[in-house]
Amino acid sequence: MFEIIKNPKLNFIGARKITYVLSLFLVLNGLWSVYKVATGKAAMGLDFTGGTTIQAKFTKAVKVDDIRNIMLKNNFQQTVIQKIGEENDKTFLIRVGSRDLSGENASGRLKDMLKKETGDDSMTVLEENEIGPMVSGQLKQKALLAVFWALVGILIYIWIRFQFKFAVAATIATLHDVLAVLGFMVLFNKEIDLLVITSLLTIAGYSLTDTVVVFDRIRENMRHILKTSFFDLVNISINEVLSRTIITSFTTFSVAVSLFLFGGNVLHTFSLALVIGIVVGTYSSDFLASPLIVDWEQWEEKQKHMAR
Amino acid sequence: MYRKQQIIAFITLVMVVLSIWKLYPPFDIKDTDGNVIDKGKIKLGLDLQGGMYLKLSIDADKLPPNVKLEEAVSRALEILRNRVDALGVAEPLIQREGEQFIVIQLPGIKNPERALDIIGKTAQLQFKLVNERYKVTDMIDAAGNTVADKIPPEVEILESKDGDRMVIDKNSILTGAELVDAKVEMGQYGGPVVSFKLSPEGGKKFAEITGDNVGKRLAIILDDKIYSAPVIKTRISGGSGIIEGSFTLDESKDLALVLRAGALPAPVKIINKYIIGPSLGADAIKAGKKSIMIGALIVVIFMMFYYRFSGFIADIALIFNLLFVLGVMSALNATLTLPGIAGLTLTLGIAVDANVLILERIREELRTGKTIRAAIDAGYNRALWTIIDSHVTSLITAAILFQFGTGTIRGFAVTLFWGLVISLFTAYFITQTIFDIRKQYNKLSI
Numbered sequence: 001m002f003e004i005i006k007n008p009k010l011n012f013i014g015a016r017k018i019t020y021v022l023s024l025f026l027v028l029n030g031l032w033s034v035y036k037v038a039t040g041k042a043a044m045g046l047d048f049t050g051g052t053t054i055q056a057k058f059t060k061a062v063k064v065d066d067i068r069n070i071m072l073k074n075n076f077q078q079t080v081i082q083k084i085g086e087e088n089d090k091t092f093l094i095r096v097g098s099r100d101l102s103g104e105n106a107s108g109r110l111k112d113m114l115k116k117e118t119g120d121d122s123m124t125v126l127e128e129n130e131i132g133p134m135v136s137g138q139l140k141q142k143a144l145l146a147v148f149w150a151l152v153g154i155l156i157y158i159w160i161r162f163q164f165k166f167a168v169a170a171t172i173a174t175l176h177d178v179l180a181v182l183g184f185m186v187l188f189n190k191e192i193d194l195l196v197i198t199s200l201l202t203i204a205g206y207s208l209t210d211t212v213v214v215f216d217r218i219r220e221n222m223r224h225i226l227k228t229s230f231f232d233l234v235n236i237s238i239n240e241v242l243s244r245t246i247i248t249s250f251t252t253f254s255v256a257v258s259l260f261l262f263g264g265n266v267l268h269t270f271s272l273a274l275v276i277g278i279v280v281g282t283y284s285s286d287f288l289a290s291p292l293i294v295d296w297e298q299w300e301e302k303q304k305h306m307a308r
Numbered sequence: 309m310y311r312k313q314q315i316i317a318f319i320t321l322v323m324v325v326l327s328i329w330k331l332y333p334p335f336d337i338k339d340t341d342g343n344v345i346d347k348g349k350i351k352l353g354l355d356l357q358g359g360m361y362l363k364l365s366i367d368a369d370k371l372p373p374n375v376k377l378e379e380a381v382s383r384a385l386e387i388l389r390n391r392v393d394a395l396g397v398a399e400p401l402i403q404r405e406g407e408q409f410i411v412i413q414l415p416g417i418k419n420p421e422r423a424l425d426i427i428g429k430t431a432q433l434q435f436k437l438v439n440e441r442y443k444v445t446d447m448i449d450a451a452g453n454t455v456a457d458k459i460p461p462e463v464e465i466l467e468s469k470d471g472d473r474m475v476i477d478k479n480s481i482l483t484g485a486e487l488v489d490a491k492v493e494m495g496q497y498g499g500p501v502v503s504f505k506l507s508p509e510g511g512k513k514f515a516e517i518t519g520d521n522v523g524k525r526l527a528i529i530l531d532d533k534i535y536s537a538p539v540i541k542t543r544i545s546g547g548s549g550i551i552e553g554s555f556t557l558d559e560s561k562d563l564a565l566v567l568r569a570g571a572l573p574a575p576v577k578i579i580n581k582y583i584i585g586p587s588l589g590a591d592a593i594k595a596g597k598k599s600i601m602i603g604a605l606i607v608v609i610f611m612m613f614y615y616r617f618s619g620f621i622a623d624i625a626l627i628f629n630l631l632f633v634l635g636v637m638s639a640l641n642a643t644l645t646l647p648g649i650a651g652l653t654l655t656l657g658i659a660v661d662a663n664v665l666i667l668e669r670i671r672e673e674l675r676t677g678k679t680i681r682a683a684i685d686a687g688y689n690r691a692l693w694t695i696i697d698s699h700v701t702s703l704i705t706a707a708i709l710f711q712f713g714t715g716t717i718r719g720f721a722v723t724l725f726w727g728l729v730i731s732l733f734t735a736y737f738i739t740q741t742i743f744d745i746r747k748q749y750n751k752l753s754i
Contacts, residue, residue, distance in 0.1 A: 002614055003671075055588070105424070107581065126588050132579035135363060139714070146712035153704040161697055195647065198709060198717050202724070205705030206658065209698035213665065216694040244661075244668040247614065251607050251664075252657035258603035259650055264595030266355070266646055274654070 004246055008239045013231055016291035023176055023288050026280070030179025033186035042186045045193020046129055048143075050098045050136035051078075052106045055127040058090040060120045067092060070117045076100040084265065091126065098133055106130050143197045150201050151175065154208055162215055165296045170211050173289035177207045181277045190269045199273035206252065207281030210245065211289045217241050218290070230297050234290050249282040316741045320628065327635025334634070349638045351399070352415070353645030353719055356593050358586035359415035360423060361715070364388075364576040365408050371574045377408055380573040385410055388576075390569035391426050410576070413715075420583045422562065430531050430575045431566040433484030435517075438525035438537050439463045439475045447475070466527070468534040469553060476527050476534075481517045483571075486510025490567035492560045493550075500560040501552040504567065511547025519543035530563070596649035603653045604630075607660055615667050617753035621742050622663035625734040629659050632730045633723065645719030655727025658702060662735035665698075666691045667754060680752045684743050688736070695736060699728050 036042040046053050064081050071079040071094075078097030085091040096110060107128040115123050131139075154174060159167035178200050185196060217237040225233055256278055260271035335348035354361055366384055368377050385404055392400045392412060401413035417423055444465060447458040454465050454473075464478050486507050495501035506514055518526070518540050527537040528551050535553045555563070608626065611619035633652065637644065670687030678686060703725060710721035746752075 002616075004614075105578075107583075108421075108424075125583075125585070127584045128581070129583075130578070130581040132577075134365070135580045142712045146708050149712075150705050150708045153708065154701060157700060157704060194714065194717055198647065198713070198720060201705045201709055202654070202702075202720075205702035208701035209658070209661070212697045212701060213694055216697060220690075240672070241668075243671075244664050247664050247668075248657075248661040251610060251660050252654070254606040254610075255603040255653050255657035258606065259599045259653055262595060262599040262602060263650065264592060264646075266592060267595070267599075267650055270647070270650065 003243065005242060008242050010239060010242070011235060012238045012286050013235050013291050013294050015287065016295070019283075019287035019291065023180075023284070026180035026183060027176055029183035029187065030176075030181075033183045034179070036186055037182075037192060043189055043191045045191045045196070046095065046131055046136075047139045047194040048136055048192070050131045050133045051096055052098075052101055052110055052131075053093065053095045053127075053129045054107055054110055054114075054125050055084070055091060055093050056111070056114060057124050057126055058092070058118065058120050059122040060090075060118060062090060062092070062118055062120070064092065066118065067094060067114070070114065071096070073117070074113060102132070139194060143194065146197065146201060147178070150204055154204065158208075158212070158215075161212075162219060165293055166215050166219075169289045169292040169296070170208060170215070172292060173211055173284040174204045174207055176288060177277060177280045177284050178204055180280045181273050184276050185269065185273055188272075190272065193269070195267075195270040196273055199270045199277065203274065203277030203281055206278065207284055210248070210281055211285040213241055213244065214238055214285050214290055218293070231294055234294050238286050238290055245282060245286065249278060253278045310744070313741045313744050316737045320738055320741075323632055323635070324628070326639075327631050330635045330638040331631075350634065351638075351641060351643045352589075352593075353643045353648065353716060354413065354415055354582070354584055354589075355646050355716055356589050356596075356644065357416050358584050358589040359413065359417050360420045360584075361414075361580070361582040362412040362424075362427065362578055363405070363580035364410045364412065364427075365579050366410075366573070367575050367577055368408065375573055381408060381410065384572050384574075384576065387570045387572055388412065388427060391565060392423075394565050394569070395423055395426065397423075409579075416586075422558070424578075424581075426562055426566060428576065428578065429566050429572075431484065431569070431571045432531055433487060433567060433571060434480045434529045435482040435514075436480055436527050436529060437477045437517075437521060438527050439477050440524065442475045444473045444475055466529060466532060466534050468537070472534075474527065474534060474537065476529070481526075482506070482510060482514060484567060485571075486513070487567055490564040492557070492564050495550065495552050499552070500555050500557050501550050502555070502560050502564045502567070503550050504548060506547045506549075508547070511545070514547060514549070515543055515545040519545075592646045596646055600649055600653045600656070604656055607656050611660065611663070615754055618667055618670075618743075621739050622660060622667070622735070624742070625663065625731075625739050626656060626660060628738060629655070629727065629731050629734040632734065633726045636726050636730065637722065642722050643715070643719055644723070645716040647716050648719035648723045651720040651723030652727060655724060655731065659727060659731035659735055661698065662691075662695045662731060663739060665694055666736075666739070670752075670754060674752075674754070681747050684747060684752070688740055688743075692736065695732070699732055703728055 033042060037044065064083055067081050071081070076096055078100055080095040082093040084093050101110060107130045111125055115121055151171060151174065155167050155171045158170045181200060181203055185192060190196070214237060217240055218234055221233050221237050225236070228236070253275065256271055256274040259267055260275055263271050331349050333348055334350050366377065366381055371377065371380055381404060385402065388410065389402050392402055392414070395414070395417070397414045397417050399415055401411070403411050405411045412427065414423055442460065442463060447454055447465060449455050459465060462478055463475050465473050466476050467473050486509065487504050488507050489505040490502055492500050493503045522540050522542060525537045525539050528535045535551055551563070608623045611622050613619070615622065630652065633655070666687050669691045670683050673683035673686045706721045706725040706728065710718055710725065713721055
């Protein structure tokens with residue numbers, strides 16, 4: 001048998017003082033990102049801001065500044081212009097906020113204006129998207145509800161299959177993961193759109209899978225290993241499943257990296273979030289969820305002790 | 309082979325046959341000219357084949373007073389369906405969403421501008437008399453804008469297609485409701501015109517009005533724009549007439565189409581419009597294919613390297629998994645989107661986890677000195693609930709994503725969901741059956 005780690009005996013729980021601090025940083029960064037998102041200071045995708053986007057391919061040599069000037073000339077304040085594709089693709093992603101441009105056939109008018117101002121009649125539009133405020137409002141709501149219900153569903157399921165403290169620890173770890181990844185996305189100034197929310201939920205599910213495998217082993221050992229302290233038992237459990245943890249993380253990570261490198265720019269932010277999420281998710285099962293249970297258990301023991 | 313193995317082998321065989329039947333050919337087969345000979349069985353999303361997505365709302369404020377929103381939306385749905393059917397899109401989708409929204413999806417549409425035009429037109433046709441008593445110039449100010457106070461209550465000012473303004477009697481003599489047919493014909497001057505036919509009552513009314521008003525001009529108004537205002541030369545009793553204007557052939561065809569389908573009960577507002585060209589769709593397919601193939605390759609090679617022949621068995625299960633998921637999607641007529649392909653790719657990583665759990669367990673059991681048979685059995689037994697628990701959590705998120713997600717995200721939720729469900733079968737039962745068959749060989753390559 002070819003084994004990556006033979007008979008590991010790492011002290012995961014012992015490291016918790018450090019990992020709690022690290023996790024705290026990740027969570028704080030995440031909460032700050034939530035604040036930025038809520039107050040509109042973070043880069044948000046069209047799904048949530050509403051407005052008009054077109055992907056225009058010019059046949060004449062046009063630069064980002066040319067387009068920016070056209071926008072300013074026509075009094076558009078909230079525009080975002082991005083050059084995409086290869087060097088000589090002459091393709092731009094142009095986004096206009098709903099305060100500058102709204103109503104009847106906004107994208108059509110934007111198109112015409114660009115054609116006229118650049119004198120490029122053969123400009124083609126590869127993709128256009130118009131999202132009215134009613135729709136973007138709905139999408140924001142749905143995204144929040146989805147995250148909420150996912151967490152509730154997860155909490156309930158783990159509670160049914162394991163004890164209450166396992167459920168709480170798992171939920172905290174999952175929430176931590178979601179916040180951590182969101183934090184990174186906002187930190188890297190990536191646009192938060194529906195796909196990013198989707199990746200956050202997927203990561204929640206995946207991280208939980210990982211956590212469940214560890215919990216499952218802990219539970220099994222709780223039945224069979226009777227003479228060890230809970231601290232040691234949890235450590236043993238994590239070490240026992242370490243091989244599986246590393247391998248599964250590796251395979252899922254590779255798949256996510258493949259998506260990131262080859263999936264094209266539509267999946268770019270989505271797959272980046274997944275890549276980060278898989279790392280964080282694996283980390284949280286061993287270094288956050290499990291230590292939390294140990295500490296909780298030890299706290300309970302202390303309470304019992306003091307009550308005597 | 310034991311009973312259980314036989315059953316599983318049989319189910320697997322049935323599923324393979326069904327999947328291949330449901331999936332062949334997966335994508336359109338085209339001949340050398342690019343015409344589709346055999347349609348692909350996998351339904352591609354807009355982001356993969358190009359097309360248009362529209363979400364419309366009925367403007368409740370502009371509804372006639374005695375019409376309820378619910379009815380209006382149902383009627384609008386029917387009318388839009390007729391209009392869209394005439395566009396010739398292969399698999400259009402027109403659906404009601406909630407109380408006041410209508411969603412239209414036109415995959416592969418070649419001319420989205422035209423479709424927008426046809427869908428967006430309220431198509432309210434009205435016949436009104438031009439009022440010769442008043443002059444437009446009396447009702448405008450120095451800048452040429454109309455002054456509301458100067459307009460007498462019984463008339464209104466409308467514009468023609470060319471921008472000319474005319475004073476029109478507010479009262480409609482006839483509306484599109486009395487129209488029974490409209491088609492394109494060649495007019496006397498060579499350009500296309502739209503000829504219409506009225507119902508018997510409409511025809512009678514038309515004859516009366518034209519008879520009483522010979523010499524006056526009759527304005528033919530569509531959506532408050534004057535299309536033409538010919539002079540009534542004689543009483544028109546045939547119950548039919550012509551709308552002429554400076555139409556192109558396409559414009560006249562579209563007008564006839566829209567008149568035939570009927571007027572929408574109230575104007576529709578497009579609150580979400582998404583048009584994606586086919587080139588981006590083709591790019592997306594390429595990217596999707598590449599990422600899933602490379603991802604699959606990494607997983608397959610790694611499994612064989614790390615677990616040797618047992619890893620190879622796990623890889624076989626993965627291939628079955630992929631085949632069955634696509635088969636199920638085709639059977640359910642589910643749509644494959646780019647996030648859907650990402651979901652399939654992810655499933656590869658997560659599904660292999662089930663096998664890793666089993667194989668690691670078997671290795672542990674072997675280390676404690678169990679026989680090969682015992683180790684395999686223990687491995688499968690102990691790993692089962694762990695696999696179920698871990699899959700269920702991801703299934704919960706997939707279900708929620710499906711519930712709250714929009715089109716492309718649903719595509720992801722669907723592939724993730726089915727990928728996981730089916731992997732429970734392939735990773736556990738199929739591999740177990742193969743192991744059971746090999747147990748008799750008394751050595752294990754793991």
